[in-house]
Amino acid sequence: MAKEQISIFDMFKIGIGPSSSHTLGPWRAAQRFVESLQKKALLDHVQEVKILLYGSLAKTGVGHGTDIAVLLGLSGDDPVTFDVYQVMPKVNAIKATKEIVLGGDKKIPFSYSDDLLFLFTESLPFHPNAVTFQAFLNDGTAVSETYYSIGGGFVVQENENESHLSEVDLSFPVDTAQELMVWCMRTGLKISELVMENELAWRPEEQTREGVMQIFHTLKDCIYKGCHTPGILPGGLNVERRAAKMNKRLLKDRSYTDYDSWVQAIREGGKDFGYILDWVSCFALSVNEENASFGRVVTAPTNGASGVIPAVLQYYITFHDAYKADKIIQFIATASEIGSIFKKGATISAAMGGCQAEIGVSSAMAAGALTECLGGSQRQVLMAAEIAMEHHLGLTCDPIGGLVQIPCIERNTMGAIKAITAAQLALTSNPDKAKVSLDAVVSTMWETAQDMNVKYKETADGGLAIKVPLSLPEC
Known part of the structure; x- marks a missing residue:
């Protein structure tokens, strides 16, 4: 198994309930997807977004607030600072208006029933908690990224080496x-x-x-x-x-x-x-x-x-x-x-x-x-x-x-x-x-x-x- 260098603040993260793997992790994954689009200068070109939830994220996603988490993450909100009393009002507004503002900047149409898909019978091999984000651009191309919420709010992108997420020289490296x-x-x-x-x-x-x-x-x-x-x-x-x-x-x-x-x-x-x-x-x-x-x-x-x-x-x-x-x-x-x-x-x-x-x-x-x-x-x-x-x-x-x-x-x-x-x-x-x-x-x-x-x-x-x-x- 991949070994990591883990800080206190990796094991203890401030966030919003009810689940670290089904709420906090997908929330962070959605944020990372928006950041990826921003770094590639693609955010302004996005016309449509689809979210695919696999495995456990699909089967217990609604009960664990996965749907809520990904919508807030795509909106650019942060679980550490976002007002917990505004969680449901904001999500309900997205559903009612059928619009989402990616990263707080780019408003696009969004249908909760059509663009957020729960794939109950499908699971990806790396980890049961998988989510794929797809962004369709105005030039007819698309960008797709898959993330895995591996527990405790830890998130890795597909093909990303988990052991290289936090490289520092520790005085006392410990794995066991x-x-x-x-x-x-x-x-x-x-x-x-x-x-x-x-x-x-x-x-x-x-x-x-x-x-x-x-x-x-x-x-x-x-x-x-x-x-x-x-x-x-x-x-x-x-x-x-x-x-x-x-x-x-x-x-x-x-x-x-x-x-x-x-x-x-x-x-x-x-x-x-x-x-x-x-x-x-x-x-x-x-x-x-x-x-x-x-x-x-x-x-x-x-x-x-x-x-x-x-x-x-x-x-x-x-x-x-x-x-x-x-x-x-x-x-x-x-x-x-x-x-x-x-x-x-x-x-x-x-x-x-x-x-x-x-x-x-x-x-x-x-x-x-x-x-x-x-x-x-x-x-x-x-x-x-x-x-x-x-x-x-x-x-x-x-x-x-x-x-x-x-x-x-x-x-x-x-x-x-x-x-x-x-x-x-x-x-x-x-x-x-x-x-x-x-x-x-x-x-x-x-x-x-x-x-x-x-x-x-x-x-x-x-x-x-x-x-x-x-x-x-x-x-």
Whole structure:
């Protein structure tokens, strides 16, 4: 498999829900296509555009917002900054006017029903998440480009070598957990410290710290908003949002005015096991309910699994008194390195590997990060990541109605709890006696992904997606 040089900001991307591979990736692909036309000085000559969605992007595209993403991407809007409250109004305007403004500059006719094609029975060989953009020019010629959304918002163009996307000279190049451990033993650095040294190849340390804190502020804003927004999730399943009700019940009558005082109000409730367990679930639910509502989230490392790491980080901040920039940066840096090992050695795409590639990877990332932040050794960090993934192996992706709601939202609560359990086990264990290495579980996950029946890989063709009538309540 192609090896990559992966930064913190590759594993953690700010975007809009509900899916990194089906929303953020196609959005970025559409932007790249428009940029390609601009670089070739062809944008002003475009008369018509067609979009062809293949494989998983076709089968679960509407439920995952792929259609919405490509329209906004072609319009020149950016998922990091675009107003989430304008997502549907702008898309509805494109449908109503039957016009789209490419790159915000070139207005052309566009029919949603005729120019956006869902090819349900066709799949391209490189990856199940494929989209082709075709631009027809006024001289009778056409330009066509195909992109693959390979998970976590990563996008590669057809015939593009993934390993050459980010070439820098890293101080400590790592492809496997064993290589990571060798560097840690040679230098004595913690995993997070080694990551920060590598980030210097891309930018000064202060810029990295500022960027990581921007990631954190997006995470905390998402959690806080999700914990205070009731209602029904869009998409037709009529799933009720639960985080807001849980938040109100758990806090009783304690008052607060913002995120900081909210954290303090939660702490005042004590540290009873059931109380903490409920809060971890609430944190995870809040993020994924925002994700399902086209809210602004952070791929961590994907949107479908975007609640696991924030929930565990919020647990650490709240119940271990760790609301400190250095500890937050340490957590996110460690998590990114664990995630990159899975990205290089297996996959973080549910369309390639099932939900083990999303919830499983995010749980491993969170487990490793929490372990280091709680004082665990480098080997205990890797042990925690291994434990978390070992108990997600074979997890299928079977979204009901093709929506990132059932079972996706609750799965984030499970992934978060498993991460905390894995960290606690690793912290009280001797890694010398571990029987399974992180590299072994990464390899096993990839083999399991290849063996898994395609209907369990984000197609909505198997599992709960076909066993549960859409009219039934969630639980």
